[in-house]
Amino acid sequence: MTNNTALKKWVKECAEMCQPDNIVWCDGSLEEKERLEKQAFATSELIQLNQEKLPGCAYHRTAKNDVARTEHLTYICTSKKEDAGPNNNWMSPDEGYAKAGAIFKSSMKGRTMYVIPFSMGPVGSPFSKIGVELTDSIYVVLNMRIMTSMGKKVLDAIGDSGEFTRALHGKAELDVNKRLILHFPEDNTIWSVGSGYGGNVLLGKKCLSLRIASYLGKKEGWLAEHMLIMGVEDPKGNITYIAGAFPSACGKTNLAMLIPPEPLKKKGYKVWTVGDDIAWMRVKKDGRLWAVNPETGFFGVAPGTNWRTNPNAMATVQKNTIFTNVVLTPEKTVWWEGMDNPPAEGWDWTGQPWKPGMIGPDGKPIPGANPNSRFTAPASQCPSIAPNWQDPEGVPISAFIFGGRRAHVAPLVYESFNWQHGVFVGAIMASERTAAQYGKLGEVRRDPMAMLPFCGYNMGDYFRHWLNIGKKLTNPPRIYNVNWFKTDDNGKFLWPGFGENLRVLNWIIDRCCPGGAAGARETPIGYIPEADDLDMSGLNVPAEAMDKLLSISKEDWAEDMKSIEPFFKTFGDRMPKAMWDEYNGLKKRFGF
Ligand code: O2Y
Ligand code: MN
Numbered sequence: 001m002t003n004n005t006a007l008k009k010w011v012k013e014c015a016e017m018c019q020p021d022n023i024v025w026c027d028g029s030l031e032e033k034e035r036l037e038k039q040a041f042a043t044s045e046l047i048q049l050n051q052e053k054l055p056g057c058a059y060h061r062t063a064k065n066d067v068a069r070t071e072h073l074t075y076i077c078t079s080k081k082e083d084a085g086p087n088n089n090w091m092s093p094d095e096g097y098a099k100a101g102a103i104f105k106s107s108m109k110g111r112t113m114y115v116i117p118f119s120m121g122p123v124g125s126p127f128s129k130i131g132v133e134l135t136d137s138i139y140v141v142l143n144m145r146i147m148t149s150m151g152k153k154v155l156d157a158i159g160d161s162g163e164f165t166r167a168l169h170g171k172a173e174l175d176v177n178k179r180l181i182l183h184f185p186e187d188n189t190i191w192s193v194g195s196g197y198g199g200n201v202l203l204g205k206k207c208l209s210l211r212i213a214s215y216l217g218k219k220e221g222w223l224a225e226h227m228l229i230m231g232v233e234d235p236k237g238n239i240t241y242i243a244g245a246f247p248s249a250c251g252k253t254n255l256a257m258l259i260p261p262e263p264l265k266k267k268g269y270k271v272w273t274v275g276d277d278i279a280w281m282r283v284k285k286d287g288r289l290w291a292v293n294p295e296t297g298f299f300g301v302a303p304g305t306n307w308r309t310n311p312n313a314m315a316t317v318q319k320n321t322i323f324t325n326v327v328l329t330p331e332k333t334v335w336w337e338g339m340d341n342p343p344a345e346g347w348d349w350t351g352q353p354w355k356p357g358m359i360g361p362d363g364k365p366i367p368g369a370n371p372n373s374r375f376t377a378p379a380s381q382c383p384s385i386a387p388n389w390q391d392p393e394g395v396p397i398s399a400f401i402f403g404g405r406r407a408h409v410a411p412l413v414y415e416s417f418n419w420q421h422g423v424f425v426g427a428i429m430a431s432e433r434t435a436a437q438y439g440k441l442g443e444v445r446r447d448p449m450a451m452l453p454f455c456g457y458n459m460g461d462y463f464r465h466w467l468n469i470g471k472k473l474t475n476p477p478r479i480y481n482v483n484w485f486k487t488d489d490n491g492k493f494l495w496p497g498f499g500e501n502l503r504v505l506n507w508i509i510d511r512c513c514p515g516g517a518a519g520a521r522e523t524p525i526g527y528i529p530e531a532d533d534l535d536m537s538g539l540n541v542p543a544e545a546m547d548k549l550l551s552i553s554k555e556d557w558a559e560d561m562k563s564i565e566p567f568f569k570t571f572g573d574r575m576p577k578a579m580w581d582e583y584n585g586l587k588k589r590f591g592f
Contacts, residue, residue, distance in 0.1 A: 520533060
């Protein structure tokens with residue numbers, strides 16, 4: 001398949017360690033997909049779904065102890081501990097290679113090792129990075145086929161270069177006690193062993209596109225961010241691109257695929273999806289920040305997705321999709337909590353017979369789908385996919401939105417005073433845990449730019465890198481914070497969310513585009529709109545609710561700021577002084 005000496009040498013070394021029976025080089029063809037599917041159907045690694053109702057779709061169950069990213073087993077292996085920072089688990093490279101090597105040793109005996117050459121970003125784009133993943137999982141090959149550009153064209157693009165991310169994955173025993181997700185940024189290498197699930201094993205996604213790429217971005221002067229990218233088209237046909245960072249469980253995929261509410265649709269507004277999870281951004285000669293989505297698919301959370309909450313996602317998953325850990329119905333279709341028309345019976349995500357309303361030993365209903373069950377679907381099938389979503393030059397970003405799930409504290413939207421203040425707004429981002437997440441309900445987790453689990457280096461240096469990027473931008477995106485989750489005293493959401501969020505995006509666009517005239521009032525935290533600065537046509541939110549949504553409480557902010565100081569202090573002298581200046585500036589403006 002290749003004459004690339006560096007690649008052949010690395011594959012040989014990994015094969016000597018893992019001892020697979022065969023090595024198969026993937027070419028990315030349809031014939032290859034069908035051959036691998038047939039093999040996986042024969043061993044039940046995959047189940048073929050009803051080809052009339054869900055053409056090209058397959059079903060997969062993971063091991064019961066392997067259903068989510070395992071942050072406590074995820075490490076950054078740099079020579080110096082402080083380069084990984086307080087935001088990462090750290091191991092020395094020697095220890096990492098030795099510990100994972102012992103688990104990899106002979107783990108592929110009786111199995112096949114697949115070689116997947118893949119490109120994150122369009123092949124040949126100045127933004128793109130190439131990786132090669134070695135894996136003993138057909139499920140991984142078929143997911144990577146959806147999530148990345150892979151196969152022969154990528155091998156051709158590598159040529160005889162040694163510059164590619166070396167990504168080794170093995171299922172080994174799927175034992176949580178023998179599981180490690182290791183990143184060696186100094187060697188451009190990833191080793192993942194002992195898992196067969198999602199973010200742990202699709203190494204192009206979180207491991208390369210965020211942890212390794214953020215490290216490369218700092219070194220090379222660009223940004224790798226946990227952000228959706230969307231375009232909002234106004235009635236005149238102008239498209240404004242926004243990139244948004246939200247922690248998991250805040251509806252990033254729904255926002256990226258937003259459908260305008262009827263009154264705005266009638267006025268001529270449209271939303272275009274460029275990406276739902278990751279943005280790579282570079283400063284171009286025009287002084288603007290340009291972004292690409294390095295992925296070619298969506299690895300979305302299934303529960304809660306339905307024809308009302310996200311019709312575009314539902315349309316996307318009707319064909320050529322892999323469903324993981326959802327309910328399998330007798331007619332070989334799929335179902336999950338939150339979808340309409342539950343089946344009378346089926347099998348739950350663990351393979352047990354299941355009926356809606358079944359009660360478990362704890363007296364609670366047994367969910368049919370795992371709360372973190374997923375669909376892997378080609379982005380090209382999304383009805384709202386932007387015509388230019390794979391433009392190798394990317395799209396120009398006019399605004400960043402940061403957001404979290406906050407019952408109080410943060411108003412519906414506010415605009416930062418300038419780039420440095422905007423970086424601070426991103427740095428103090430926080431979200432409250434939902435019932436579906438581990439940890440205490442309502443507990444606040446600081447998650448700067450939604451990158452805490454994904455930044456491959458010390459986040460003190462990360463904030464400095466953002467500040468430095470700002471210095472190169474003559475036309476920087478404006479920076480906003482949004483909060484769709486503010487509640488009243490009874491815990492009821494004040495804002496309707498979903499498509500109605502476009503009203504907030506329109507205010508943002510009107511603020512940051514030339515000629516825009518949307519109003520705002522200055523507050524200690526930034527600029528906040530008045531209720532009549534938002535286009536509320538056809539939407540009835542009571543005036544009292546709007547007041548609460550657009551107001552800030554000095555007491556709430558005083559309380560919240562108590563946890564910012566110790567958080568910032570964890571970064572010690574790596575934390576830029578500018579961030580402390582912003583912290584003190586905010587205190588002063590409030591009069592604390
Ligand atoms: O649980 C996993 O392995 C996947 S996590 C994930 C998947 C797609 C997009 N975002 C995320 C995330 O945790 O941010
Ligand atoms: Mn994500």
